[in-house]
Amino acid sequence: STSRDFILTVEGLTVSFDGFKAVNDLSLYLEHNEIRVIIGPNGAGKTTVLDLICGKTRATDGAIRFKGQELTRMKEHQIVRSGVGRKFQNPSIYDDLTVFENLEVSYPRGRSVMGALAFRRDQQVLDAVHEVAETIFLADQLDCRADLLSHGQKQWLEIGMLLIQKPDLLMLDEPVAGMSVAERKKTAELLKVITRDHTVLVIEHDMQFVGDIADRVTVMHQGQVLSEGSLAHVKADPKVVEVYLGH
Ligand code: ADP
Numbered sequence: 429s430t431s432r433d434f435i436l437t438v439e440g441l442t443v444s445f446d447g448f449k450a451v452n453d454l455s456l457y458l459e460h461n462e463i464r465v466i467i468g469p470n471g472a473g474k475t476t477v478l479d480l481i482c483g484k485t486r487a488t489d490g491a492i493r494f495k496g497q498e499l500t501r502m503k504e505h506q507i508v509r510s511g512v513g514r515k516f517q518n519p520s521i522y523d524d525l526t527v528f529e530n531l532e533v534s535y536p537r538g539r540s541v542m543g544a545l546a547f548r549r550d551q552q553v554l555d556a557v558h559e560v561a562e563t564i565f566l567a568d569q570l571d572c573r574a575d576l577l578s579h580g581q582k583q584w585l586e587i588g589m590l591l592i593q594k595p596d597l598l599m600l601d602e603p604v605a606g607m608s609v610a611e612r613k614k615t616a617e618l619l620k621v622i623t624r625d626h627t628v629l630v631i632e633h634d635m636q637f638v639g640d641i642a643d644r645v646t647v648m649h650q651g652q653v654l655s656e657g658s659l660a661h662v663k664a665d666p667k668v669v670e671v672y673l674g675h
Contacts, residue, residue, distance in 0.1 A: 615637075
């Protein structure tokens, strides 16, 4: 077989917590611009995989290569700068700032700038804010305080705060949890648009949403990959059926 050009190559990834292997010899290969969804029962190790990729948790063993760089040797902020964006389940937006300001403070700037309030309102930043606001369906809410947004809009704003940093890989932990059906539909649209320029790795439980967005699904169980392929493929896999019926 030919070796393809993967943006992310995870091999033999293992982490032990007091001897318990939460992730156990896991391999994962992400192609450029794909949407990969990780599913699996609670405790399967899904969140820990994302924590390992973004450097929040240190691997006991294994390799994580991203755009040719070895992430397991890098600090969390270096991994962010290399192009990995991570969104956690609860939005970490600034409630008392407007949508515009939330995006503006997230715009990447040099480390020499003195404090987050030393904004450079130059055209480049303005253009980026407007472009992202359009993408996340908030172009008409730029002056709205973030705490007045709906739950779904807050989630989109946080995705926007990551997008404005132009990551190559975007990792999202249950992005549609608590969203209305309409918001879920729009989030699926949003992710499709995002993959023109980004690769997306999502943890998700909502199978309807998984079917809407996933190019490929990785099923995790007990820290390992149980099955992988299209949603239809993994749903028909007897190993997957057994794990889900057993719950
Ligand atoms: P999932 O996201 O699939 O629900 P997690 O990755 O959160 O699973 O957790 C996998 C397992 O690892 C669980 O049994 C959890 O209790 C354990 N675990 C996760 N993080 C830690 C930690 N920092 N210390 C000890 N155990 C942990």
